[in-house]
Each structure stands twice: as C-alpha cells, then as structure tokens.
Amino acid sequence: MVSFQSKWLYLLIFLGIQLLVMALLSLGGYQERVTYFIRIFRKPEAPGLSNRNHSVANITGGDVYANLSHSPKPHSHGDAMPYCPKTSPLIGGPIHVSFPSGLTLADVQSKNTLVLRGGRYRPPDCKARHRTAIIIPYRHRELHLKFLLYNMHPFLQRQQLNYGIYVIHQAGDYTFNRAKLMNVGFREAMKEEDWDCLFFHDVDLIPEDDRNTYICDSNPKHAAIAMDKFGYKLPYKMYFGGVSALTPLHYHKINGFPNNYWGWGGEDDDIGVRVSLAGMFISRPSSKVGRYKMIKHKRDKGNDVNPKRFNMLAKTRQTWKRDGMNTVDYEVISRMYLPLYTNITVNIGTEAGLHPNPPKPPPPAKAAEKPAAGAPAKGSTKLKENHSEK
Numbered sequence: 001m002v003s004f005q006s007k008w009l010y011l012l013i014f015l016g017i018q019l020l021v022m023a024l025l026s027l028g029g030y031q032e033r034v035t036y037f038i039r040i041f042r043k044p045e046a047p048g049l050s051n052r053n054h055s056v057a058n059i060t061g062g063d064v065y066a067n068l069s070h071s072p073k074p075h076s077h078g079d080a081m082p083y084c085p086k087t088s089p090l091i092g093g094p095i096h097v098s099f100p101s102g103l104t105l106a107d108v109q110s111k112n113t114l115v116l117r118g119g120r121y122r123p124p125d126c127k128a129r130h131r132t133a134i135i136i137p138y139r140h141r142e143l144h145l146k147f148l149l150y151n152m153h154p155f156l157q158r159q160q161l162n163y164g165i166y167v168i169h170q171a172g173d174y175t176f177n178r179a180k181l182m183n184v185g186f187r188e189a190m191k192e193e194d195w196d197c198l199f200f201h202d203v204d205l206i207p208e209d210d211r212n213t214y215i216c217d218s219n220p221k222h223a224a225i226a227m228d229k230f231g232y233k234l235p236y237k238m239y240f241g242g243v244s245a246l247t248p249l250h251y252h253k254i255n256g257f258p259n260n261y262w263g264w265g266g267e268d269d270d271i272g273v274r275v276s277l278a279g280m281f282i283s284r285p286s287s288k289v290g291r292y293k294m295i296k297h298k299r300d301k302g303n304d305v306n307p308k309r310f311n312m313l314a315k316t317r318q319t320w321k322r323d324g325m326n327t328v329d330y331e332v333i334s335r336m337y338l339p340l341y342t343n344i345t346v347n348i349g350t351e352a353g354l355h356p357n358p359p360k361p362p363p364p365a366k367a368a369e370k371p372a373a374g375a376p377a378k379g380s381t382k383l384k385e386n387h388s389e390k
C-alpha cells in the first residue's frame with residue numbers, strides 16, 4: 001500500500017517537472033533558450049580578426065566618437081573642395097557599442113555638432129563620394145531610436161558619407177507593416193535628395209565595425225550578416241533581414257518591397273526572393289565586418305507574428321510585379337526636420353485599404369489647398385504637411 005502511494009507521488013512529481021519545463025520553454029524566449037543550450041556545447045567563436053584570446057566577452061572595439069571633427073574646418077566653399085579619399089582615414093575597425101544610461105537626445109545632439117536639421121551630414125573637409133539615406137521603419141521605440149542615433153551618427157561620419165536619417169513612423173495602432181513603411185521611406189527620401197544608396201535599417205540593430213561601409217554594391221546588399229542574436233552567424237542562406245542596402249535602380253528592378261505583409265515575419269524573405277527573381281544576387285560584407293548588436297526587447301504590441309507569411313511567400317513569384325512600389329498607397333501626416341533625424345509620420349491604412357471606413361463626402365469648399373507636394377526646401381526648419389484628416 002505504502003509503495004503504491006509513493007509510486008503515484010513520484011509520477012506526480014515527474015509530471016510536475018515536465019509541466020514546469022514546458023512552461024519555461026514556451027515563455028517567450030524559447031528560441032534564445034534553445035540556442036543558449038546549443039551554444040554551451042560549442043566552442044566559443046573567435047569574433048575578431050587575428051588570433052584573439054578566448055576571453056570572448058571582452059570587446060576590444062574603440063569608441064565610435066574617437067577622432068571625429070567637431071567644428072567645421074575652414075575650407076573654401078564650393079567646387080574647390082577635394083573629394084574624400086576612397087577609404088576614409090577615420091575608419092578604425094571594431095567599435096565598442098555602448099548604451100549609456102541616462103542618455104538623452106540632447107546629449108546625442110551635443111556630441112554631433114555637425115549634424116544638420118533632419119539628421120543630415122556632409123564631411124566638413126572633403127566632398128563625399130557617396131550619398132546614403134538611412135530608412136528606419138518605426139513605431140513606439142523611443143529608447144532604441146535614441147541608442148541607434150547615438151551610435152549611428154558618429155559611425156557614418158567616420159565613413160565620410162553625405163547622409164540623412166529618416167524615421168518612418170507608422171501612425172495609429174493597426175498591425176505594423178515594416179516593408180510598406182520602407183516603400184514609403186524610399187519614395188519620400190528620394191523626393192528630397194538624389195540619394196545613390198538607401199539603407200533599410202531596423203531600429204534595434206547597432207553596427208559593430210565601421211569597415212561595414214554604408215554604401216551600395218553592384219548587387220543588393222544584405223549588411224546584417226552576423227548578429228549577436230544568431231551567434232554572429234547567418235541564420236540561413238537567403239536571409240535578408242535586419243539591414244539591407246539597395247540603389248534606386250535595384251529598388252525599381254525588384255518593384256520595391258511587398259505592401260501586404262502585416263505583422264512580424266516573412267517580408268524580408270519576400271524581398272530576398274524578389275532580388276533573385278529580378279536576376280540579381282545578394283551581396284554581403286564579410287562576417288567579420290557585418291556584425292551587429294541587437295538591443296534586446298520583447299515583441300512589440302501590434303506586431304504579432306503574421307500567420308499568413310508562408311502562404312504569401314510561396315506566391316511571391318506571382319505577386320511581386322503587381323505588389324510593390326507600383327501600388328504603394330499612403331498619406332503623409334507630418335514631416336518634421338528634427339535635429340537628429342527626419343520624422344515622417346504616415347498613414348499606411350490597414351489590410352482593408354487606406355480608408356477602411358467608408359470615406360466621408362469631401363467638404364464642399366476645399367479651402368486654400370496648399371501647393372504642398374514636391375520637395376520641401378532643404379534645411380527648412382519645421383514643416384508639417386496636412387494632406388489628410390486627423
């Protein structure tokens with residue numbers, strides 16, 4: 001009798017432990033936990049260039065703010081300025097990425113005195129060889145944006161680029177649509193300047209090596225090849241997520257990005273497929289250089305996993321020509337030239353279209369419609385467009 005009871009007891013304990021393990025695994029960071037367990041059995045990777053120590057934890061990168069010019073050097077304005085050297089002398093290799101506590105945007109601003117309104121920059125002492133726009137799809141990530149700006153501005157200045165940073169902010173609370181926001185960013189950025197390269201950049205990825213130059217290649221480039229999240233390895237061969245770079249020509253060749261991936265996942269693979277359907281290849285920096293640190297976070301509200309992503313992905317071949325840059329519809333709600341970036345807030349609608357509620361009849365006398373549209377004057381202070389209601 002006693003032994004019979006204790007058998008049941010053991011069985012109960014056993015079941016209890018199983019339940020606990022299952023609960024732990026399903027608690028969000030399932031993937032991280034699994035990779036963690038796998039990593040325990042692997043030898044640590046040598047992250048650096050030469051035969052590095054086994055003290056992997058030690059990041060020997062330099063301060064990204066070292067060696068930047070803070071005051072414009074006196075130079076004769078205009079054509080007399082020489083081109084910047086082909087390789088910037090300010091580049092130093094691995095960077096120590098830091099997230100200083102208590103950092104404010106004002107701090108970032110005071111450390112980047114040469115950045116102009118709207119997050120624009122040109123090297124003070126030479127003519128840049130490249131014009132790069134950074135497009136950041138965005139919603140509710142103030143902290144990430146702050147850290148990205150803190151690390152990104154000096155990173156780009158070290159590369160002696162003419163650059164601009166665009167934050168494309170999805171208005172409202174409807175499911176997030178990263179790829180459509182990037183289409184908006186492409187169109188709006190190209191209205192302002194003849195950028196020769198566009199970097200489509202997640203807000204939570206910080207580059208860790210400034211030899212990862214933010215310029216375009218002859219093929220679309222996937223820059224975020226080695227993220228800490230994936231153990232600094234490419235998760236799979238066709239991966240195109242995180243940070244990618246296309247010229248306007250590449251962008252038109254693939255008909256931009258898909259507009260109908262609402263929620264998390266799939267859109268980056270769709271873009272990768274578009275690249276090969278358009279007869280191009282994915283170019284990548286070396287994994288020593290294309291390294292990124294991801295700012296840890298929980299999945300955002302309003303960005304749930306897109307359950308349709310695999311079905312949609314299977315149809316990219318049929319859909320890519322009729323869904324993309326040629327069909328993107330949106331309304332710019334505001335455009336603000338802030339000290340460290342341009343904030344373009346945009347209504348991209350929902351799966352049911354741009355105006356899911358039946359549109360109200362237009363007001364009888366459309367009073368004094370502003371000329372709006374077109375490129376706003378460069379360096380203008382603060383401009384709010386008011387195309388739409390709300």
Ligand SMILES: *[C@@H]1O[C@H](CO)[C@@H](O)[C@H](O)[C@H]1NC(C)=O
Nearest residue numbers: 048050051052053054055058
């Ligand atoms: C490893 O690190 C120690 C101290 O941190 C240093 O003295 C040694 O030279 C390093 N070895 C290599 C191969 O870098």
Ligand SMILES: *[C@@H]1O[C@H](CO)[C@@H](O)[C@H](O)[C@H]1NC(C)=O
Nearest residue numbers: 053055056057058059060061
């Ligand atoms: C990490 O590297 C720095 C210099 O780059 C050195 O001062 C420090 O002692 C190193 N820390 C460890 C734990 O090896």
Ligand SMILES: *[C@@H]1O[C@H](CO)[C@@H](O)[C@H](O)[C@H]1NC(C)=O
Nearest residue numbers: 062066067068089090091092
């Ligand atoms: C700073 O820049 C100068 C050239 O402008 C270069 O010679 C030097 O190596 C750089 N120093 C660092 C720490 O990057």
Ligand SMILES: *[C@@H]1O[C@H](CO)[C@@H](O)[C@H](O)[C@H]1NC(C)=O
Nearest residue numbers: 145167169334336343344345
């Ligand atoms: C961008 O502008 C919108 C509208 O003015 C504002 O609600 C939002 O907070 C701004 N976002 C950022 C990151 O500046």
Ligand SMILES: *[C@@H]1O[C@H](CO)[C@@H](O)[C@H](O)[C@H]1NC(C)=O
Nearest residue numbers: 334384385386387388389390
């Ligand atoms: C936008 O339009 C509304 C009404 O049409 C008006 O009340 C509001 O002041 C406008 N906002 C701006 C920034 O022009």
